[in-house]
Amino acid sequence: xxxxxxxxxxxxxxxxxxxxxxxxxxxxxxxxxxxxxxxxxxxxxxxxxxxxxxxxxxxxxxxxxxxxxxxxxxxxxxxxxxxxxxxxxxxxxxxxxxxxxxxxxxxxxxxxxxxxxxxxxxxxxxxxxxxxxxxxxxxxxxxxxxxxxxxxxxxxxxxxxxxxxxxxxxxxxxxxxxxxxxxxxxxxxxxxxxxxxxxxxxxxxxxxxxxxxxxxxxxxxxxxxxxxxxxxxxxxxxxxxxxxxxxxxxxxxxxxxxxxxxxxxxxxxxxxxxxxxxxx
Numbered sequence: 001x002x003x004x005x006x007x008x009x010x011x012x013x014x015x016x017x018x019x020x021x022x023x024x025x026x027x028x029x030x031x032x033x034x035x036x037x038x039x040x041x042x043x044x045x046x047x048x049x050x051x052x053x054x055x056x057x058x059x060x061x062x063x064x065x066x067x068x069x070x071x072x073x074x075x076x077x078x079x080x081x082x083x084x085x086x087x088x089x090x091x092x093x094x095x096x097x098x099x100x101x102x103x104x105x106x107x108x109x110x111x112x113x114x115x116x117x118x119x120x121x122x123x124x125x126x127x128x129x130x131x132x133x134x135x136x137x138x139x140x141x142x143x144x145x146x147x148x149x150x151x152x153x154x155x156x157x158x159x160x161x162x163x164x165x166x167x168x169x170x171x172x173x174x175x176x177x178x179x180x181x182x183x184x185x186x187x188x189x190x191x192x193x194x195x196x197x198x199x200x201x202x203x204x205x206x207x208x209x210x211x212x213x214x215x216x217x218x219x220x221x222x223x224x225x226x227x228x229x230x231x232x233x234x235x236x237x238x239x240x241x242x243x244x245x246x247x248x249x250x251x252x253x254x255x256x257x258x259x260x261x262x263x264x265x266x267x268x269x270x271x272x273x274x275x276x277x278x279x280x
Contacts, residue, residue: 152191152276153238155221155255156180161280162254165268177220177258178269178280182244184225184253190235191219191257192276199227205256206248209241217272218263222256223248 163179190211197218198210205222209229212218225245235241246253259272273280 151237152273152278153189154273154278154280155189155191155257156182156186156244157189158182158186159255164270165266176266177222177256180255180257180280182253182255184243184245186244187240188221188224188242188244188255190237190239190241192237194219194235196229196231196233196235196241199229199231201247204249206250207242207245211235211241212263216262218260220256220258220260222258223250223254225253 159180159182161178162181163175163177165175165178167175192213194211194213196209197212198208200208202208202222205220207222207224207227209221209224209227210218211221221242223245224242224247227242229235229241244253244255250256257269258266259269260266270280
């Protein structure tokens with residue numbers, strides 16, 4: 001066989017750096033087991049937030065099913081259907097507890113939602129009340145004027161009562177008036193407002209003036225010296241209509257005054273004065 005070089009197996013190259021495995025020495029004692037990561041449980045939002053979520057869901061067009069006192073569930077639009085149902089139920093309960101919410105627009109004017117029939121009825125009642133009050137006021141004013149007009153005054157400033165109604169003595173039957181003793185020429189005052197219906201001489205009454213008061217009562221002023229008024233003239237209470245005298249059937253100067261309601265027979269002048277608030 002010729003010179004034949006035996007083939008060598010190729011040599012493996014080794015890295016200059018030889019990695020030497022170091023055996024791991026076990027640690028003595030108890031070994032803590034690795035803790036697996038915790039999964040966060042489902043947390044429900046607070047009550048105000050739940051209500052807000054429900055309102056936003058309704059506004060966005062989400063399907064909300066009404067049931068009983070509140071909202072039972074939200075329509076499933078994705079995953080976690082049970083969580084959404086819980087949120088919907090809580091939101092329904094919150095809204096139910098809250099009660100009805102009434103909104104008021106900033107542009108709403110006062111009284112725009114008032115019932116027109118109620119307004120009309122209130123206005124009618126007010127008008128009727130005002131009319132009644134006006135009538136009562138007018139009636140009161142008329143009565144006040146009437147009282148003032150019918151308020152009697154004494155016919156003489158200074159006097160003495162010398163004869164009363166119903167006496168017997170110098171007269172043919174009985175005395176029909178009230179005698180106020182006075183001096184000749186003393187002024188005679190109309191005892192109340194009225195209209196003169198007679199002036200002149202009248203037999204035993206001497207110079208007489210007859211005045212019909214506003215209530216129809218006729219007053220006779222007799223035995224005058226002078227007469228200052230004429231028939232048809234309007235006189236007021238306290239106005240001087242003549243003077244004291246001694247004309248007619250008399251024994252001295254005085255004023256004989258008679259009161260005849262409605263122009264009829266004479267009545268007691270003293271009582272008539274008292275009834276009108278004056279004691280002669």
